[in-house]
Every structure is written in structure tokens, then in C-alpha cells.
Amino acid sequence: MAEAEKFGADEVRKVVSMAGVRQRRIVAPGVTSADLCFEAAATLLQRLQWSPASITGLIFVTQSPDYFLPSSSCLLHKWLGLSDDCAAFDVGLGCSGYPYGLYIAASMLRAGGHQRILLLHGETPSRFAHPDDHATTLLFGDAGSATAIEAAEDGHASFCLHTDGSGYDGLIIPGGGFRDREPEDPRDLSLRMDGAAIFNFTIKRVPALIEEALAQEGLQTDDIDQFVFHQSNRFIMKHLSRKSALPEDRVPFTIEDTANCGGPSVAVTLTRSWNSPVKPQRVMLLGYGVGLSWASAVLTLEPGVTMLHADYSGVQARQ
Numbered sequence: 001m002a003e004a005e006k007f008g009a010d011e012v013r014k015v016v017s018m019a020g021v022r023q024r025r026i027v028a029p030g031v032t033s034a035d036l037c038f039e040a041a042a043t044l045l046q047r048l049q050w051s052p053a054s055i056t057g058l059i060f061v062t063q064s065p066d067y068f069l070p071s072s073s074c075l076l077h078k079w080l081g082l083s084d085d086c087a088a089f090d091v092g093l094g095c096s097g098y099p100y101g102l103y104i105a106a107s108m109l110r111a112g113g114h115q116r117i118l119l120l121h122g123e124t125p126s127r128f129a130h131p132d133d134h135a136t137t138l139l140f141g142d143a144g145s146a147t148a149i150e151a152a153e154d155g156h157a158s159f160c161l162h163t164d165g166s167g168y169d170g171l172i173i174p175g176g177g178f179r180d181r182e183p184e185d186p187r188d189l190s191l192r193m194d195g196a197a198i199f200n201f202t203i204k205r206v207p208a209l210i211e212e213a214l215a216q217e218g219l220q221t222d223d224i225d226q227f228v229f230h231q232s233n234r235f236i237m238k239h240l241s242r243k244s245a246l247p248e249d250r251v252p253f254t255i256e257d258t259a260n261c262g263g264p265s266v267a268v269t270l271t272r273s274w275n276s277p278v279k280p281q282r283v284m285l286l287g288y289g290v291g292l293s294w295a296s297a298v299l300t301l302e303p304g305v306t307m308l309h310a311d312y313s314g315v316q317a318r319q
Contacts, residue, residue, distance in 0.1 A: 019233045024141035024259040026126045030317040033064045033122030034072045036144025038079050039312045041120055044146045045080070047306055050116065052081045057108050057117040058088040061097040061263060063290070064124045065090060076120060079318060094171075095230050095289025096161075097121055097263035099297040102147070102285070103159040109151045119147040123262035128173055130190035139233070141259030144312065145267035157299040160212050162205070167292035170197040198289065202236055205294050206286060207244045213284055213296040221246060224298075225281040226273065230288055231255040231265035263287055274307040 027036065037060065045052070058080075060073040073088040082088070087108075093100050098121050105117040122144035129136035171193050175183030183189065210227070214220065227246050229237050234255055241251045252273035254265070261268060266285050281301050288294035 019139050019235065019255070019260070021139055021141075021234075021255055021259045023257040024126070025143065025261070025311065027124050027142045027315070028317075031124070031315055032066050032072075032317065033062045033124045033142070033144055034060070034066050034075055035315055035318055036124070036142065036312050037062075037120035037122040037146060038076055038144075038318060039315050040122075040144050040146035040308075040310070041076070041080060041118060043310065044148055044306070044308060045118075047308060048148055050148060053083045055080075055082055055116045055118050056086050056114045057105065058082060058086055059091060059101050059104055059117065059119045060089070061091045061093055061101040061119070061121040062123060063092055063094045063097075063262070064122070064127060065092075073120075075318075080118075093263065093293060094123065094291065095232070095263050096287035096291065096293040096295040098145075098230075098266040099159060099285050099287045099295035100161060100293075102149070102157065102297050102299075103161060103295070105147075105149045106155075106157055106159075109149065109155075115151050117149045119149060121145045121147075121264045121267060123264055125191070125260070125262050128189075128191050130187060133190070135195060136191050136193055139260050141261045143258065143261035143264040143268050145264045145271075147267060148306075157297055158213070158216050159298075160209060160216060160296045162209070162294045164201075164205075164292045167197065167201060170194045170201065170292060171290040199236060201292050202232065202288055203239060203243065205292075206240050206288050209286065209288070209294055209296050210244045210246075210284070213298050217298055219282075219298070223282060224284050225250065225277075226270075226283045227251050227286065228266055228269050228273070228283055229286045230263065231258065231260055231269055232289060233260065263289075268309070271307045271309040274305075277303050279303060 065072040071090040077088040101119045124142040125140035175188030254269045285297040
């Protein structure tokens with residue numbers, strides 16, 4: 001059923017106007033975030049010509065795993081043919097997950113014993129949005145990402161990581177876990193979102209996060225080439241940009257044709273907005289949302305860094 005037929009054309013136009021979503025990529029039945037991330041990882045490793053045996057760490061950030069157990073990272077480890085010397089584990093973070101994942105990868109490299117880390121971040125929020133809830137169904141799309149990170153003597157990145165667990169129920173799937181395995185209300189198996197609470201959290205925390213990230217590195221706004229936001233909602237992102245006085249041409253938007261695909265939207269936006277610059281680019285990556293959790297990463301990307309983007313909406317489920 002077309003969305004305009006189901007929710008009404010006026011309601012769809014209202015959501016499009018506010019959220020900015022005109023197109024969404026939705027996985028086929030049975031396809032998971034791990035399937036999406038496998039496709040992204042296999043393509044990236046082939047382009048980089050990295051041997052699977054050279055990868056010593058695999059981090060899979062997701063809140064839409066294949067199973068409660070085992071960790072979906074173990075499936076990805078198998079599918080990618082990685083060695084048994086490779087550490088593989090899941091991280092259960094959502095909207096803030098990409099900066100957090102980069103922090104974990106950087107920490108592993110700094111600690112020694114690792115040279116190459118594969119960070120995978122994928123979500124299929126269309127699978128847990130209730131079909132009758134226009135606020136979520138019309139907002140969310142699905143995506144997977146793969147980031148290859150290698151140790152370098154001159155490598156540098158800085159991170160700011162925050163949590164406010166008191167707002168845990170602002171974005172929540174109440175049932176299906178081990179606190180309420182079989183809820184009486186089937187609706188509790190789908191996402192519930194307190195839009196007003198999430199909006200208030202975002203406008204309170206993200207501008208302060210940007211200031212903190214700049215101060216930590218002794219930088220000014222003009223020192224950042226791109227501010228890459230989690231693509232939460234066009235209205236919210238524009239409000240944040242204005243409040244933080246960010247130059248419009250340094251804040252890329254991809255939500256129009258990718259929708260809000262959760263934490264992977266940071267990586268998706270980075271690959272979509274990369275324009276093969278001739279000099280190093282300093283970027284600030286900003287993730288914020290479910291948890292409540294918010295985080296930033298400031299890093300410099302060299303002109304020769306590999307950036308790939310592909311539409312995997314036709315991917316099939318792996319066995």
C-alpha cells in the first residue's frame with residue numbers, strides 16, 4: 001500500500017516537510033543489518049586489497065542484531081573469512097554508535113597488538129517501526145557501513161562521549177527482551193518514540209557537544225571542513241546548525257533520499273558528501289539519540305582515503 005494511501009497525502013506531506021524524508025531504502029524480508037554490513041565490508045576489502053588474515057579486530061555496532069546470541073559479529077567473522085586471531089564483538093549502541101565505534105577501534109590500535117580494525121555499523125529500523133505509526137514508519141530507512149582503520153604513527157583523533165540513562169525510555173522497544181519476553185500488547189514489540197523529549201534532549205546536548213569537541217582540540221568553527229550529523233530529522237539538524245552558527249555549506253544533508261537510518265547515517269553521509277579534496281580535511285562526526293547517548297569524533301582525513309557508496313537495497317539474506 002502506498003504511504004499516501006495509508007496515512008493520507010496531507011499527513012505524508014507534513015512529515016516530509018518536517019523530517020525531510022522523500023525516499024527510503026528498505027531491506028527485503030529476512031535481510032538484516034549484518035547482511036548489509038557484509039556487502040559493504042566485502043566491497044571495501046576488495047577495493048583496499050586487504051587480506052582477511054590481516055584484520056585483527058572486528059567491531060559490529062548495531063541495535064538490530066540477527067540473534068540475541070551469538071553475537072552477530074561472529075556471523076560476520078565467518079562470512080568474511082577472518083582468522084581465529086581476530087577479536088570480534090558487538091556493541092549495542094544506536095544513534096551515537098559511529099563515534100563510539102571509532103573510539104573503541106582507536107583505543108585498540110593505541111593499546112598495541114592490532115594493526116587493522118574493521119568497524120561495521122548497521123541498522124534496519126524499518127523492521128522495528130510499527131506500520132501504523134507514521135512518526136516512525138515514514139522516518140526510518142535501513143543501511144549498513146564498513147570502515148577500515150589502520151594503525152599509523154601520526155594518526156590522531158579526539159572523542160567526546162556522553163550518556164544520560166535517565167532518558168532511556170525516550171526511544172524504546174519495551175517488549176521482546178528478557179525483561180518482558182512476551183508482552184501482552186504486541187505493539188510493545190515495536191519502537192515507541194517520545195518525539196518531544198528527543199527534540200528537547202537534542203537541542204540541549206548537541207550544541208554543547210560541538211563546543212566541547214572544538215575546545216578539546218583548541219579549534220574554531222572555521223577550522224572544521226565538515227560537520228557530519230546523524231541524519232535524525234531535517235528540521236532538528238537545521239535548528240542545531242543555526243544554534244551553533246555552522247556554515248551551511250559545511251553541514252551535509254542526506255536524509256532526503258536515505259531517511260533516518262540510525263547511527264550508520266553518519267558514515268553514509270560522510271561517504272556521500274566526500275568530494276575527493278586535494279588537501280586533508282578535518283571533520284567532526286556527531287551522533288546523538290537513543291540511550292540517551294551522544295558523542296563526537298574529530299579527525300583529519302587525507303585526500304587519498306577510500307570512500308565508497310552503494311545502494312544495497314537489493315541485497316539477499318545470507319545463510
